[in-house]
Amino acid sequence: AKLFDFRPVFRNPGAMAYILAYAVHVWEIFTFRSWVVAFLAFSLTLQSRASLIAPTSVAAVSSLAAMWASIGGAELAVRYGKQRVLTLIMGGSALMAAGLGFTATWPYPVLIGLIIIYACFVQGDSATVHAGVVQSAEAGRLGVTMAVQSFLGFTCAFLGPLVFGLVLDVSGFSETPRSWGLAFMATGAVIATGPIILAWLLPKAHPLRDERVEPI
Known part of the structure; x- marks a missing residue:
């Protein structure tokens, strides 16, 4: 019965902090991936000049850039701490999202640049939130902790594009x-x-390990 007891995970504020941060991260990243091509295609209908760069190509390039951003975000977390780096990345991502949709009429090359930058913010926190979940899990409860992470994360992956x-x-x-x-x-x-x-949650957590990202 204890094998399927998820209550200790929900009582672990450190784990829940990173699990919920992961959930909103997945909400954003799946929404971006689902809608970025449609957004760029919409922008092209408003442009006075045709573009040789297809929206799908922009999405592919932004995905490659975002992969390196995730690695870079983890390196920054090693130096400066997870919470600080996640706050900056998520805050920057929220600010960009607040204005990005209104730029559809901007010149297409400028919009491409904004999309790539936004993609880097969207995925820049990925490795760090994963590491936070792993490091904050209680001994012997890593599996159930990551099960809760996956359940909440992919629930948000469904809801984000829908909303x-x-x-x-x-x-x-x-x-x-x-x-x-x-x-x-x-x-x-x-x-x-x-x-x-x-x-809200991290100050309530027990300092089980160093707050910075450790190599795993």
């Missing part, structure tokens, strides 16, 4: 920059809760 689409439909049927702006703002509001969650 984004609902906001698009309610606010303008994806036909105006305003509707895209509000949809991205909704995503930004979710990721903005990450630093709040960390600031």
